[in-house]
Amino acid sequence: MSKIEYTELGSTGIRVSRIGLGAWQFSQSWGVTEYERARDILAKALELGINLIDTAIVYGRGMSEQFIGRALKELGVKRDEIVIATKIPGEMLSYDDVFKATKRSLERLQTSYIDLMQVHWPPCWHNIPTCEYMRALERLLNLGLINAIGLSDHPVELIDSARACLARADVEVVQVRFNPVELEAEKEILPYVEENDMTLLAWSPLAKGAVLGKYTLEDIEKLQDVRSGDPIFHPDNYKQIMKVSDIIKEIAAKYEKTPAQVVLNWLIMYSDVVVPIPGAKTPKQVEDNAGAMGWRLSREDWTRIYEAARSIKISRVVY
Numbered sequence: 001m002s003k004i005e006y007t008e009l010g011s012t013g014i015r016v017s018r019i020g021l022g023a024w025q026f027s028q029s030w031g032v033t034e035y036e037r038a039r040d041i042l043a044k045a046l047e048l049g050i051n052l053i054d055t056a057i058v059y060g061r062g063m064s065e066q067f068i069g070r071a072l073k074e075l076g077v078k079r080d081e082i083v084i085a086t087k088i089p090g091e092m093l094s095y096d097d098v099f100k101a102t103k104r105s106l107e108r109l110q111t112s113y114i115d116l117m118q119v120h121w122p123p124c125w126h127n128i129p130t131c132e133y134m135r136a137l138e139r140l141l142n143l144g145l146i147n148a149i150g151l152s153d154h155p156v157e158l159i160d161s162a163r164a165c166l167a168r169a170d171v172e173v174v175q176v177r178f179n180p181v182e183l184e185a186e187k188e189i190l191p192y193v194e195e196n197d198m199t200l201l202a203w204s205p206l207a208k209g210a211v212l213g214k215y216t217l218e219d220i221e222k223l224q225d226v227r228s229g230d231p232i233f234h235p236d237n238y239k240q241i242m243k244v245s246d247i248i249k250e251i252a253a254k255y256e257k258t259p260a261q262v263v264l265n266w267l268i269m270y271s272d273v274v275v276p277i278p279g280a281k282t283p284k285q286v287e288d289n290a291g292a293m294g295w296r297l298s299r300e301d302w303t304r305i306y307e308a309a310r311s312i313k314i315s316r317v318v319y
Helices: 035-048 063-074 095-109 130-143 156-164 189-195 207-212 235-255 259-270 283-290 299-310
Strands: 006-008 015-017 052-054 083-088 116-119 149-152 171-177 199-203 274-276
Touching: 035 063, 035 283, 063 095, 083 095, 095 130, 116 130, 116 171, 130 149, 130 156, 149 156, 149 199, 156 171, 156 189, 171 189, 189 199, 207 235, 207 259, 235 259, 235 299, 259 274, 259 283, 259 299
Parallel strands: 052 083, 083 116, 116 149, 149 171, 171 199, 199 274
Antiparallel strands: 006 015
């Protein structure tokens, strides 16, 4: 049985496992569209002590939230035993839509409150003022419909602007893509999160599997899900990533761990504010992810992965 570690979500006092469960896979994007399969994945996470579930309105156009709400009810989970995080997409951020979107999320999740409500991305195409949606979120907080506010995929300048809109509350969580081969967050966002006593939720912590050494160059040409259009799976980039994944596999063998466990352990060692939220398409993968806790890489092995990751150069100009 894995030793589960816990931390606090920002300064909220909300206790969360150091590794959560991302729920994007409960959608057509990743293919877990059978409710029973999703329920088994959630049941395994709860059995192991993983209590943070991160979902979003856009995951399966409500499917992910619906599966989670139904499963938690059927499994008889007490509400205070689970921490539910969801997100409102950028196009739903007018003042009235924030309330409407939250109401529908509460209905799908079959709960009276959401622990962490995040803005999924800024309203890039709809010209909604930052303070409009931030004040709506603060109103939800005051009403007890949400317990904390987070921002996903926001640059530091916009995080600052968003925080300035709040009267009494603060942004507790920043969620960004962060993994050994996509380290852009270490430039500005991670130092900002550390300085302001926030939590960084790391999405795509396994780089959609690219850092695990699971695929050959021939394999990536056959991918049919969301990975097929991701630049990290472009041959020019993937060839470089394979150099890092070879080192990860070697270190995994040394510790008698899986590559996924090594990568997730590497992330929680990076900073005590980092909480990875890997997805899982089977209960076995949940168990694998949980096994990243309760032990630590040596500083030498951690540094070896970091130096390998820093030596490669990923380009997103792929056409």
